[in-house]
Amino acid sequence: MPHLSKHQTFRPQVLLLVFTLISIIGIYYVTVLSHEYAHSTLAWMFGQKMNPFDIDYGGWLLLHVDEAVNYDQILKQGDGIAAAVIAISGVTTNIIFFLLTIYFLQQPYITKNRYLLTLFFWSAILNLVPILGYVPCDTFTTHGDIGRFVTGLNISPWWIFFVGTPLVILAIVLIFRTEILKIYYYIPIKTIAGRSLYLICSLSVLFLLLFTHGQNPFTDTHAHFYNKIFPALMISSVPILFFVCFPGRDWVTKRVSLLSELRSMQGVRQNNDT
Numbered sequence: 229m230p231h232l233s234k235h236q237t238f239r240p241q242v243l244l245l246v247f248t249l250i251s252i253i254g255i256y257y258v259t260v261l262s263h264e265y266a267h268s269t270l271a272w273m274f275g276q277k278m279n280p281f282d283i284d285y286g287g288w289l290l291l292h293v294d295e296a297v298n299y300d301q302i303l304k305q306g307d308g309i310a311a312a313v314i315a316i317s318g319v320t321t322n323i324i325f326f327l328l329t330i331y332f333l334q335q336p337y338i339t340k341n342r343y344l345l346t347l348f349f350w351s352a353i354l355n356l357v358p359i360l361g362y363v364p365c366d367t368f369t370t371h372g373d374i375g376r377f378v379t380g381l382n383i384s385p386w387w388i389f390f391v392g393t394p395l396v397i398l399a400i401v402l403i404f405r406t407e408i409l410k411i412y413y414y415i416p417i418k419t420i421a422g423r424s425l426y427l428i429c430s431l432s433v434l435f436l437l438l439f440t441h442g443q444n445p446f447t448d449t450h451a452h453f454y455n456k457i458f459p460a461l462m463i464s465s466v467p468i469l470f471f472v473c474f475p476g477r478d479w480v481t482k483r484v485s486l487l488s489e490l491r492s493m494q495g496v497r498q499n500n501d502t
Contacts, residue, residue, distance in 0.1 A: 244342060244415070251347050252433070255354045259325070260290045263318040263358055267295035267373075270317045274310045276302055291440065299376050312380030315373045319362050326355040326399065333407055339414050349411055353434050356399055361438045363392035365458040403430075404473045405483075412475065413487045423475035431469055435462045 264283050272280040276297060286292030295318070302311040329352040338344045362374050367389045369375045378385045408430060417423050439459075473480065 244346065247343055248346050248350070252350050252354070255347075255351050257290065259322065259351075259354045259358070260293055262321050262325070264293055264295045266317040266321040267297055267314055270314045271295070271297045274302075274307070274314065276310070276314070303376075303379065308380035308382065310380070312377045315376035315380065318373055319358055322355045322358045326352055326359065329355060330402065330407075333410070339410055342415050345410060345414055349407060352403060352407060353430055354437075356396075356403065357434060357437050359399070360396055360434065360462070363396050364389055364454075365438070365462060366455060367392070367458075368454045400434075400469075403434075404469060408473075409480065409483050409487060412480075413484050420476045424470075427473060427475060428466075428470055431466045435465050438462075 265280065268277055268283050269280040271277040282296060284292070284294040284296045286294060297314055299311050299315065302314070329348050332338050332348050333345070333352065338348055362372070366372045367374050367385050370379070374385065374388055378388065404427075408427065411417065411426060412423050417426055475481075
């Protein structure tokens with residue numbers, strides 16, 4: 229077997245890093261814009277907007293992007309169902325994308341390709357960000373998407389909280405108990421330091437990115453008491469989950485080793501089939 233130089237082994241790592249950064253930026257724009265376009269398109273379908281693409285982009289970074297839908301007017305018209313459907317359509321789009329991403333992450337042809345694996349992993353993370361932002365963090369606001377949804381349907385936000393929160397927790401567990409381990413093994417990231425860096429980046433994007441969009445429930449005078457507690461829990465989740473999911477822990481190394489065993493078994497089966 230020919231000996232690979234440091235340059236030959238370092239170059240693929242740099243290419244993957246560049247690809248990862250480009251993917252995160254691209255997925256961020258797709259995630260945010262698809263969320264807002266879902267709102268505006270439904271508003272257009274209900275006759276509440278002239279143009280489905282007429283949204284407030286809030287600058288190149290989309291930090292203050294808004295669907296530009298007049299929910300107060302819709303509610304005054306007595307069309308609560310329309311207001312509720314328009315309001316919930318954004319996060320529904322993120323849920324659909326997240327589920328599709330998780331489905332693709334289970335496919336062998338995705339996990340065997342480090343670039344596709346990276347793309348779909350970060351798609352899962354970035355689509356989970358707004359979902360987590362609404363449930364449970366924004367569940368009890370009166371002016372957000374969930375607030376307009378429950379107002380339009382005249383239901384208690386506790387229904388959203390009790391149904392949605394366990395599902396969101398399950399999604400977080402899936403990401404950090406299963407999917408990130410595929411990153412460690414298939415990329416591969418062999419060192420504890422490298423895995424730790426990837427973990428802290430994933431946790432930071434998932435739990436802290438939301439606060440870069442002008443959302444600060446701690447200073448928002450309209451924020452409900454619960455809407456101050458859950459963001460605090462989000463922030464504290466970064467060090468807590470880093471501690472629990474630290475790559476050097478036995479359960480992490482055992483599950484990564486299990487991926488190696490499963491791959492070996494699949495290789496044996498393929499050889500037997502041929």
